[in-house]
Amino acid sequence: DTAVSQTPKYLVTQMGNDKSIKCEQNLGHDTMYWYKQDSKKFLKIMFSYNNKELIINETVPNRFSPKSPDKAHLNLHINSLELGDSAVYFCASSQEPGTIVGYTFGSGTRLTVV
Amino acid sequence: GQSLEQPSEVTAVEGAIVQINCTYQTSGFYGLSWYQQHDGGAPTFLSYNALDGLEETGRFSSFLSRSDSYGYLLLQELQMKDSASYFCAFNAGNNRKLIWGLGTSLAVNP
Numbered sequence: 001d002t003a004v005s006q007t008p009k010y011l012v013t014q015m016g017n018d019k020s021i022k023c024e025q026n027l028g029h030d031t032m033y034w035y036k037q038d039s040k041k042f043l044k045i046m047f048s049y050n051n052k053e054l055i056i057n058e059t060v061p062n063r064f065s066p067k068s069p070d071k072a073h074l075n076l077h078i079n080s081l082e083l084g085d086s087a088v089y090f091c092a093s094s095q096e097p098g099t100i101v102g103y104t105f106g107s108g109t110r111l112t113v114v
Numbered sequence: 115g116q117s118l119e120q121p122s123e124v125t126a127v128e129g130a131i132v133q134i135n136c137t138y139q140t141s142g143f144y145g146l147s148w149y150q151q152h153d154g155g156a157p158t159f160l161s162y163n164a165l166d167g168l169e170e171t172g173r174f175s176s177f178l179s180r181s182d183s184y185g186y187l188l189l190q191e192l193q194m195k196d197s198a199s200y201f202c203a204f205n206a207g208n209n210r211k212l213i214w215g216l217g218t219s220l221a222v223n224p
Contacts, residue, residue: 040216041151041199041216041217042214042216043157043201043214043217045211045214048211050210055210056211090156090157097210097211098144098205098210098211099205100145100146100147100162100163100203100204100212101147101162102147102159102162103149103157103212104159105156105157107155108155
């Protein structure tokens with residue numbers, strides 16, 4: 001019973017392509033996030049949704065577009081992929097935004113743009 | 115502004131005790147969290163401190179001093195499997211997100 005599941009786990013694609021990553025949580029949490037982790041391991045928040053409402057939209061190129069059809073799902077679509085987009089993308093969820101009580105992360109999607 | 119500092123690397127031996135420090139700067143503060151991440155894995159939540167003092171969870175403890183803007187994660191009876199990156203993160207209260215440190219890579223040697 002995976003709490004936060006994201007697919008695919010690995011994604012290798014060419015520059016210029018468009019790709020999507022999907023995330024689902026079965027914890028009943030109200031808040032979901034997308035994080036990008038680069039090779040230096042810095043966890044950078046990209047987006048956050050609380051009950052389907054976008055509440056955090058960091059300085060991210062508008063080639064990245066999140067979508068939350070319901071509070072259990074959060075998807076990330078990336079247009080015109082660039083080499084610099086290569087990273088691990090983590091979905092996470094929590095009971096409320098920015099809580100210190102614990103985020104639950106998905107296993108990550110390793111995106112490689114060639 | 116808001117920032118976190120933690121050491122980039124720490125090395126210890128099996129069976130030892132190690133302390134990973136975290137100092138922060140912020141005008142608002144609502145608590146500190148700790149996460150563990152193994153290579154190739156996802157961050158997993160370890161512990162949090164909303165108030166000053168020590169919180170113990172098995173071999174791991176976390177401490178917070180709000181007056182010193184300082185916290186630490188204490189790992190006892192180190193095992194090889196504790197080799198991982200450890201992140202501290204705090205909630206500044208005004209922006210509905212955690213502010214993350216850059217992580218501390220812990221290497222446990224035999």
